[in-house]
Every structure is written in structure tokens, then in C-alpha cells.
Amino acid sequence: MDEKGRFPDRSDRRTFLAGSATLGVAGLAGCLGLFGGDDDGDDDGSDLTELGYGRQGQELGGTSMAEMPDLEGELSVYSGRGEFLVGNLLSYIEDLYDDFSFSPQPRYGNSTELANTIVTEGDGTSADVFFSVDAGSLGMLADEGRTRTLSDDVLEMVGEEFRTDGWIGTSGRARSIPYNTNVLSEDDLPDSIMEYPDGVDAQLGWAPGYASCQAFVTAMRILEGEDATRQWLESVVDAGIATYGNELAVCEAVADGDLDAGFTNHYYIQRVKDGREDAPIATTFTQGDAGAIFNVAGAAVIDEADDPELAENFIRHLLSTEAQDYFAVRTFEYPLVEGVPPVGELPSIEDLDVPNMDLTRLSDLEPTVDMMRDVGVQF
Incomplete structure (x- = not known):
């Protein structure tokens, strides 16, 4: 972090991600202010303010974004998750890569309505990824044959009770x-x-x-x-x-x-x-x-996705250590990736x-x- 509190460029930022998993709560919370952010969606999403590493002085499990394939190209996301909850996370992922962008910008709305829109749009849908607030809308799209089968290594990132071949849970x-x-x-x-x-x-x-x-x-x-x-x-x-x-x-x-x-x-x-x-x-x-x-929020690659590999790699990022900790700290949900605990005095899944x-x-x-x-x- 420079003297003005900004993060460096993309390559340095990925180096920061790779090393930050070993930091304790005192060091990183002081640097990022991760426990003080307002949930008003006004942050520009350009830093890790809401992405908490090392809570309770412990290392977190999962896979860092630094260890995941780079995102390159344009991606269209239909999000049933509200912008005020996940907008900072998506902006952070977009800013992490010079050659990646959401185009158009993520389309936010009701999960059921967006799922029905994808079905209605048919082969002409612009959606590459559907990010849903619940499993029901994901299941409906899968039943309609509108989701692609995810790779085994992606599916294995969460327990089998939180996924099917056609969609995967991201938080619970x-x-x-x-x-x-x-x-x-x-x-x-x-x-x-x-x-x-x-x-x-x-x-x-x-x-x-x-x-x-x-x-x-x-x-x-x-x-x-x-x-x-x-x-x-x-x-x-x-x-x-x-x-x-x-x-x-x-x-x-x-x-x-x-x-x-x-x-x-x-x-x-x-x-x-x-x-x-x-x-x-x-x-x-x-x-x-x-x-x-x-119940789970989750994501699926749409059958008509222009670049299925890019879409799947974006979903990997939603299952990264950083994103899972974001869901815990920002939305207070249960992370689904092993080794990332929920916030508060809650039992494990x-x-x-x-x-x-x-x-x-x-x-x-x-x-x-x-x-x-x-x-x-x-x-």
C-alpha cells in the first residue's frame, strides 16, 4: 500500500495477494480497515478494504486469486446478488487484470426474473455467467438445459451437497x-x-x-x-x-x-x-x-457463453480465499470453501x-x- 493508501499495479497486487494469507488480524486489519467499511456500495472497489485475510490471527484455507488463471477478455454477468453487496468484489476482480472487463457492466436484478430472462432470450442471450442469490433459480436454469457442465476441479472446490454438474454454490x-x-x-x-x-x-x-x-x-x-x-x-x-x-x-x-x-x-x-x-x-x-x-448463493456458466473457459475461471475467483472471506466479512454468510470460517460465534457448516x-x-x-x-x- 502506498502513502496515499492505494494498492500498486496489477503485477504487484497479485504478489500482495500471494503473500497476504500469512498475515494476522492486527497487521492486515490495520492496513485495510476491513472491519470498518460501510455497506452502502459507495466504495470504488479498487482495493481490498472489504476482503479480510487472517481473521482471528489465523491463516485461511482455499486458493488465492494469485494462484488462479488470469482473466482475459470480456464477460457478461447477470447477477441476482445485489450490487450493494457484491459490487465491490466484482470491481476488485475486474481491476485486478489489465485485459479483463465486464462488458456490459454486470446486470443486477431479481434472481428468478434474471433466470427467466435468460430462458426467454434463448440462443440470443448475452449472459455468460449467472450469479444467483439462491439454488432454486440455478436449478431452474439447469433443468432448462441452459447451463454448461463445470470442470471437476471447480466442482471439487466445495462440498457435493452445495453443487450439481451445472452450477456451484459460492456462499451459504x-x-x-x-x-x-x-x-x-x-x-x-x-x-x-x-x-x-x-x-x-x-x-x-x-x-x-x-x-x-x-x-x-x-x-x-x-x-x-x-x-x-x-x-x-x-x-x-x-x-x-x-x-x-x-x-x-x-x-x-x-x-x-x-x-x-x-x-x-x-x-x-x-x-x-x-x-x-x-x-x-x-x-x-x-x-x-x-x-x-x-440455502446457497451460487453461479453457473450459461450454455451460450462466448468464452466458457473465461466464464468458468471467473467462477473460480468467486471461490477464491479472498472472495470467500469477503462473503464472510461483508455479507456475513457462510463461506463454502474449506478452511475459511464464518464471522461471529457460529458453528461450522x-x-x-x-x-x-x-x-x-x-x-x-x-x-x-x-x-x-x-x-x-x-x-
């Missing part, structure tokens, strides 16, 4: 129970989602209009059956669980003491704690059921009791929404 999110530590302990909360809400003496909250919540109820339909899910939803309505517009609001209400516990993805809890270090909120998980479902199911089935939301409305859930 676990369903969880945020709870207020001033009111409850972990022992007060059931480890089965089906024991909620009747099995816990607490004011609960959820965000039933949120896609992640609807995917969780979809998982319940798949794992527990239609009748059991309907009964669970009816008990939720009868209990008068508080409704919020999104899951971050649920976690903020838990931390504020307006709720005792709730149903959310795990990373919203970490976002609250990131902004309020002493917030009385903690995370617990149910065991082996819909309440513990683990291996220690989570995740139900065994095809994640692509979580995209079947319409019957779920119909059931929720039928029993009186207010969105």
Missing part, C-alpha cells in the same frame, strides 16, 4: 432462531421447529412476506408434509406472532427487546451485532428440520444439523404462499 445462509439474551437462554428454546410456537413461552416475530421465510415454509411442506405445515401455520396465526417487513427488522426488534425471539436467516443477526457490538442478541438453530435449512433435501425445490413458492394466505397469514 442458514435458517436460525435469533433470541434476546436478557430474556431467554439457548436452553429455553426447542431444537425442533415443529415445537414452535406452542413449545416456547416467548413473544415471537417473523417476516412472512420475505422470500427466505417463504422458502423455509416451503422446506417444511417438503419435509413434514402439507397437513403438518398447515397446522403449524395455523398455530402461528393463533399465537399472534408479530409480523415484520423483513428479517433484519425482526432481528433489530429482538435486540431492542420488542421480541424475545424470531425466525430469520443467520446473517441478519450478525449484521445487528456488527452495528451494535453489545446488542443482547444471540443465535441458536433447530436440528435436522425445515428450521435448519441451509459441519456442526450444523442440516436436513437432507434438494435445495432447488425451495423455488416452489406459489403453493406455500397460497397456503399461508389460506390460513390467514398477513403479509
